[in-house]
Amino acid sequence: MKIDDSIIKYCLKNVMFITGTAYAGKSTMVKRLAEKYNLISREENYHFNMTSKIAKPELFPNVCYFETMKDWQEFVNRSPEAYEKWIEESNLEIAEFEVAELIRVSKDRKVIVDTNIPVELLKNIADYNQVAIMLSPQSMAVEQFFNRDDADKKFIKEQIMKSKNPEKVMANYLEGIARVNNKEHYEKYRNSGFFTLVRDNIGVDTKEEVMSALALHFGLKEEEITKQY
Template sequence: MIFQDNVIKQYLKNVYFITGTPCGGKTTISRELAKRHHLLVYDIDEQFEKHQKISNSAFQPAMNRVFRDADEFFGRTVEEYKQWLLDNTREQLDFVLLDLICLSQNQIVLCDCHLTVEEAEKLTEPSRIVFLIKEPSNLIEGYCNRPDHQGFSDFINSTTDMEKAKATCNATLKSINEKRYQDIKNSDYFWVERSGNSTVDETVRRVERHFRFAEPHKSL
């Protein structure tokens, strides 16, 4: 079954999307916004295991692929790894949209996710999405150093050749996000680029103004 874009947008009218590129600050900013405005955060990465359990290998093969160990996982070529990541995101999106429709009927939901400009155009209005971005080079160190990604850090550190595994990850993430980064910056969407001088408070205030969260929410 295929739903038209206008139908999806109507049913997601209470969802605000915080998306962008890796290490742009999506998780930090969405949680700080939720704390300040008493909102629900829906993090698609946290939902993956639940979605995987109800998925079907015939329809979601990437989500159900099993790897023997870290060496097999990181031993793929950059192109193979990239395609698998893209397929995972595409397959999970159906589950995500249904969750968001259910959760947002009577409340505002902040969705911490990975949308491209093209996907944003289909799912929401510019006033309900912000892109938080970071130049996509050497992303893996920042990713592994995050407390919420300790499992991934342990996994990559279990490889026989950790430096090679990290190089593969960096090349894969750069390959996926280089064009996205430029597409976002060249779009009419609201975006904030993370730099060494960025602060959480400053970024939150900019996103608040864009979403008009400084104003009291109208009852739904």
């Protein structure tokens, strides 16, 4: 069954999407906005609850890669090109699960999501004021990738350290991260036509300013004013 984009767009009218490159502050903003404006939040990789029960390798080979791979050493030792291709194809497969989950939870309440849905698909299923792009320079995305309190990234780093040549494997893995956050991908986001914020200094705390800008873009500031009166 194929559902027309106009139907999906109508069903997603209560959803706000944040997407972009690594280490741009997406997950932080989703959490903070959800808390302040009483939104339902769906954070990075939230689709796992559904994909783990439904996805089959023959239909979703990239989503099911963790089930079919030999071991974690295979995962961390893939070429940067293979890693980039896997990320791109996974995002396309995951989009179906994301849309289904977001339609399910957003019927009667607004939702904010840290999404992997590609911008070319978002253009068809969401309006301008529903999408925000958050970007960071490639160097920041790579250098800070493992410098965060993230259980998944800590696990991957542990697997890299278990390899026979951790330094070589780490360099190879970070090259894959660099490819995913390269200029081509960066410019695709920047030139998407969506509202965009760029993080260019990790030494300055701009959380309040960024949250305020996002709230204004998503129309949440109006709700804040309404609550005060």
